Amino acid sequence: FKARPWQIKEVDSVCGYCGNGCTLTLGVLNDRVETIRFNDKTGVNDGNLCIRGRFGYSYVNSEERLKKPLLRKDGQLVEVEWPEAIEAVAKGFETARSQGGLGIISGARLTNEELYLLKNLSKVAGTANLDHSGGECYKGVTEGLKATLGLTSSTATFPQVENCDVILAIRSDFYETHPVFGMVVNQAVKRHEAQLLVVADKKGKFGKLPHAKTLLSRPGHEVSVLNGMAQVLLSEGLAVTEGVQGLDELKASLAQFTPEAVAASTGVDAESIRQAARKLAGAKKSAILLAYGLPYTANSRELGIAAANLAILSGNAGKDGCGLYLCGEKANSQGAIDLGILPGKEGLGASAMLEAATAGKLSALYVVGEDLLGAYPDRDRVAKALTAVPFLVVQDLFLSATAAQADVVLPAASFAEKDGTFTNAERRIQKLHTAIPSPGEAKTDLAIFSMLASRLGSTLSYTGPGAVFAELAAVTPGYAGINYNTIGPQGVVWGGEILAPAFKKVVPVSGAAVAAGTFQFITGSALYHSGTVSTRAQGPNAVVSEAYLELGREDAAALKVSEGDLVTVKGNGVELRLKAKVDTRLPKGVVFAPYHFAEAGINRLYKGEAAVAVEVQK
Numbered sequence: 001f002k003a004r005p006w007q008i009k010e011v012d013s014v015c016g017y018c019g020n021g022c023t024l025t026l027g028v029l030n031d032r033v034e035t036i037r038f039n040d041k042t043g044v045n046d047g048n049l050c051i052r053g054r055f056g057y058s059y060v061n062s063e064e065r066l067k068k069p070l071l072r073k074d075g076q077l078v079e080v081e082w083p084e085a086i087e088a089v090a091k092g093f094e095t096a097r098s099q100g101g102l103g104i105i106s107g108a109r110l111t112n113e114e115l116y117l118l119k120n121l122s123k124v125a126g127t128a129n130l131d132h133s134g135g136e137c138y139k140g141v142t143e144g145l146k147a148t149l150g151l152t153s154s155t156a157t158f159p160q161v162e163n164c165d166v167i168l169a170i171r172s173d174f175y176e177t178h179p180v181f182g183m184v185v186n187q188a189v190k191r192h193e194a195q196l197l198v199v200a201d202k203k204g205k206f207g208k209l210p211h212a213k214t215l216l217s218r219p220g221h222e223v224s225v226l227n228g229m230a231q232v233l234l235s236e237g238l239a240v241t242e243g244v245q246g247l248d249e250l251k252a253s254l255a256q257f258t259p260e261a262v263a264a265s266t267g268v269d270a271e272s273i274r275q276a277a278r279k280l281a282g283a284k285k286s287a288i289l290l291a292y293g294l295p296y297t298a299n300s301r302e303l304g305i306a307a308a309n310l311a312i313l314s315g316n317a318g319k320d321g322c323g324l325y326l327c328g329e330k331a332n333s334q335g336a337i338d339l340g341i342l343p344g345k346e347g348l349g350a351s352a353m354l355e356a357a358t359a360g361k362l363s364a365l366y367v368v369g370e371d372l373l374g375a376y377p378d379r380d381r382v383a384k385a386l387t388a389v390p391f392l393v394v395q396d397l398f399l400s401a402t403a404a405q406a407d408v409v410l411p412a413a414s415f416a417e418k419d420g421t422f423t424n425a426e427r428r429i430q431k432l433h434t435a436i437p438s439p440g441e442a443k444t445d446l447a448i449f450s451m452l453a454s455r456l457g458s459t460l461s462y463t464g465p466g467a468v469f470a471e472l473a474a475v476t477p478g479y480a481g482i483n484y485n486t487i488g489p490q491g492v493v494w495g496g497e498i499l500a501p502a503f504k505k506v507v508p509v510s511g512a513a514v515a516a517g518t519f520q521f522i523t524g525s526a527l528y529h530s531g532t533v534s535t536r537a538q539g540p541n542a543v544v545s546e547a548y549l550e551l552g553r554e555d556a557a558a559l560k561v562s563e564g565d566l567v568t569v570k571g572n573g574v575e576l577r578l579k580a581k582v583d584t585r586l587p588k589g590v591v592f593a594p595y596h597f598a599e600a601g602i603n604r605l606y607k608g609e610a611a612v613a614v615e616v617q618k
């Protein structure tokens, strides 16, 4: 690519990948995004972008983008005009209404305005079966926080972490899931000598920061480590208990989580658990960081509760300069939670919809902005549901594996082709701006939902995202009074910099049940996100181009496996052949594979557990 700077049109927007919500500037030439650069004067990222944001945009220009609606005729998907596609979808939804019902599963990369219209559309279509991606995980974590603190979001903004003297990061290597937030933690550690404590099942780059201490737990048992820390706070009289409800019940449930008992089940030594709890209690300001998303499904409610219990007992919850951070996987995960893209009272969540479809109890499924086959755990379960459901509609950028099975495929716009807002993991509402037109006849999800709603009889009509935002702000807790037109380059943090908990109620805890085996297989992110768009972008592909199975050196040596060898991994009735990657971050007996690269079948092996017992052979 060659162009003079003055030939490039620059448009400010927000990264479409993760819940960090970095602002960036798209450079446009001939209706293509040709460059991305940072703007160090705006947004949360202070001029930083990670590889996904900086180099992961080329999927937007891909020749493989869907350009026209597709309708299945005589078994083949053929291009049709929009009116024919909309009519087919509307008829399918109407039939579903009188039969087994319609299910709607949305991704969390839609804007707030689009998600709001989708919710309205679900009402017009007469279904309460509405969920957003990663249903179970999001549901688990938010249920946990709701029960303890009465909220479902982070309590503070990112910059406050920089002034914390103790930071506890749970399960995720934030350098991989939310890298720019990881940089803020880096600043806290390097500039202010903050103590970083990491509770995780593998060592990560995060844990290599100066003075960082990783409490390396057996996979799936991280929640017990947190419970052990809470037990120490209470038994050593370090806990802040004023105004805290539920203490007696919590104390009783924590009796089984003495540091020695936790050490036996998790592999983390008892003294490290004690030290970590004392450090958290002794901090003037502390932060607890929890990431959530599709690969973090197991024990999500328990993790939410255990993290919030610690936030309360350490005096962190709601205190100025402290924070509990809930970091969603996708660009608008927080918006989807705020807007309540969840099943209605009688409705089914994403998992239950798939089960109902397999059992012949769902007549139609509408999947928006998500490749269920590519990204969801237990690919075989998803495949069965998609085969069984009589009518499948997929709205997306590409003919994904899920879209290829659909009866109707609707071509959608990317983040670079729309106006609207995302809410990031610190509750910051930020504006996207249209930089390029969509390819062919692809349309924004907002336009597609409007067409469908009007065909199904809705009389509501909107002049654009601003009008939709005005309506959603009036009914979304925390959003009242925010005006779309006055959301500037820094965005607006709903609820303010510090969100006070509605109450402080510690909740009894449990541990985790994890199948034992010679090897424990775990999954997660490796630079990419779910991979549904990032694997189509040259930047991330250049760094991690194919699936692999990572083993620790000791295990690799015992199996006589070297870097690049093909290995067989067997578990959950699935057998995969993957290239070996030998590293030092995994404890003995633990193997890891990133959950992107759907074709490698990792999400066939991983069915949502914290860890899968597997066999590994050369």
Ligand code: SF4
Residues within 6 Å of the ligand: 015, 016, 017, 018, 019, 020, 021, 022, 045, 048, 049, 050, 051, 052, 053, 054, 178, 179, 180, 181
């Ligand atoms: Fe985009 Fe997240 Fe990377 Fe920021 S940290 S550039 S939001 S992927």
